[in-house]
Amino acid sequence: MTALTGVRVVELSQVPIAWAGKLLADMGADVILVEPSGGDPSRGYPPFVDDEPGDDRSLYWWHYNTSKRSVVMDLEDEAGREQFRSLIATADVLLEAEPRHRLATLGLDYDDLAPIKPNLIHVAVTPYGRDDAKSDLPYTDLTVMAASGPPWSCGYDDHSLPPVRGALQGYHTASHFAVMSTLTALLHRGVSGVGQFIDVSMTAASNVTTEAASYTWLVAGRTVQRQTGRHASTSPSSETQQRCADGRYANTGVPPRNPAEFAALLAWLKELGLDTQLPEAVFLELGAAWQGPFDLAQIGTDDEITAIFGAGREALKLIASTVSAQDFFLGCQRAGLAVGVVNAPEEAFEDAHIRARGFHTPVHHEDLGRTITYPGAPYALQGSPWAISRRAPKLGEHNPEVLGELDQR
């Protein structure tokens, strides 16, 4: 028994919400992906297995569609719409990201479907919400993100370089809110028996996922400026990204900010024999001997506190210049400092901690006679195991079993 066993989700295939469907499917929901006869476009997205394009060889498709079943229905055709209505009658959730008028035009919007399935939860994801004509504009992950804030805060100290966006995260963020909405509505339905229509805006989702950029404007009417590898800020802050002896980077994150951390840093500096190379080491001594917590608001105004915190950063820089990024990360953490190595994704994936937690997930592809290692669970529910129950479906692979079941009703 998993958290969503017995919950049937009908997902009208659209690239931006594939992640939402996967999150529900891997938690045990019966996610039935409804595709047009030509199939979802992401079936043709690279990269491909062994770099050879072809049917059912897209790793993009594989990743975003695990644990789902696929049926083909042509909603432009009345027979297909009738099948879809029959399917909805068996469903708990409809998840879709159609152009905002399409379902109403087809007679398949919430008002049409609720009479068929009164406690249906219909989650509609659009760029600006169902009531905003801007949702009719063409969009991609990139333009959603640009319009809603993330890139403004991300980039380099050198503002002649463009802001950057984290690929696919606009769609991921929209999907996260689609899933949170689905779970919220399911809990409510479990208590009240009532379903509902839910309007999710992709741009609104990223708009409220920008941390200080939004609340600094909302609260203080001030604008943050992007900086290399660290928080965008209304006034320039010290660099936190440090190139280590092996050429890789570490994020020095939160510098020491309590006496125990200053003491541990000083001890490590001495252990490496580097304390004599750092004139500011005396301020580390002061930091280590400080009574009570530091008033962080005084950094930059109180000379002594400013010097102590500056010395912390200088000590970290000096150590980083002599060790690898991974060793810097491990050494800092052992000294109690929140520091991270800047891993590439594959380095993160192969990391000992991630492996030890069982993140590597084998999935058998019987059609290829291969077992593929997939990324694992985002959370570890001890009582409701996450699992990839099947590889991503072939186009219409489950037509016989799903439609056969509908025919028997």
Place this chain on the structure above:
Amino acid sequence: MAGALDSFRICDFTGQLAGAGATKWLASFGAEVIRIEDPVREGRWDILRGTPPFVDDRRGVDMGGAFNNHNAGKFGITLNLRKDKAKEILTKLIEVSDVVSENFAKGVLERWGFGYERLKEIKPDIVYVSNCGFGHVGPYSDFKTWGPIVQAVSGLTFTNGLPNHEPAGWGYSYMDHTGAYYMAMAIMLALLHRQRTGEGQWVDLACTEAALTLHGPALLDWTVNGRPTRRAGQPHANRSAWPPMAPHGIYPCAGDDDWVAIACRNQADWDALAAVVDEDWCSEEQFADFDSRYAAQDALDAHLSAWTAPRRKFEAEEALRAAGVPAAAVMKPQERIDLDASTGNFGLWPTVRHAKMGAVRVDGQPVHFSETDWQLPRGGPCLGEHNEAVLTRLLGFSAEEVAALADEGVI
């Protein structure tokens, strides 16, 4: 309007954004979220209590703007868990709660005597969700993290950058936001499980793992094809390899640090863009078809940048959108919050009433429910603001007893 989560009570130890963001969602939908803070340290474990932005010249643990943003709609009580009486009060609260949530370093709750085994003794069907950077299991489980560390270690910092430059990373704690979303999901998944089985459970959330899942197909390209993302010419965050699109990027405009994002998904988009741009280079052989454009992106970007550079970002956006090409100005905070009517019309920036700050706008939720929509009438709680209300109404103490507990330093 009734809240979707009215029937749930959360005994909430979360703070910062990675935890507080999760219970903000629950509170928005009516869950009774009761934050528990340490009176001795004035709740400063959550550093956002006393840090900028501020609404005016006042400072202190009740004046942090970010804290108010992330804790709107919640109740706040103080418990000095060094004292047995405080532990008794916490035990009573857990007895009547559905969820215990926290994002401390591993072991903190256990040291106070409230590890999962004890929580289960108090409330057998309790849902306990812990959230920290590396989780409670594994070789790094004692390490310290916050958003930027999670982003660095998980690969999200590395992939957000331009070739031949150091990682640009994220100019904010994307993984504090997103870790909070996963925490909210985990809490609700466990509640759904309990709703159907009567069983509680512990969820071990490691933000680094949640972050790793967000690399899309890059990890399969590694495990299947052995192709690393650390390779020449990568990362190139503003380009699109999956699906391949060209041109695809963020281009300079006239103005003060103004930029426009442009994406051509297919031949039709390119034809439309070329008609808008209408310059000789558009018909160059090297841009004749999709494959050649994709291969010649450096040259393509140089030409397109020269076209955008003298134009205002909203003009470029409008011209391309009118032609059907995906385009969006890179919006500054003021532009997307106050000038883009879409966000205001959606009700995305509700005004909450904070006991000391007064009326303040906060991030709302980017969704609307037809039957049980979210609402955020109250601001974040001042330190111990609801001590009397919670202890009297929920736990049966008299006002005199509450006053005595305050005198004894229990609350």
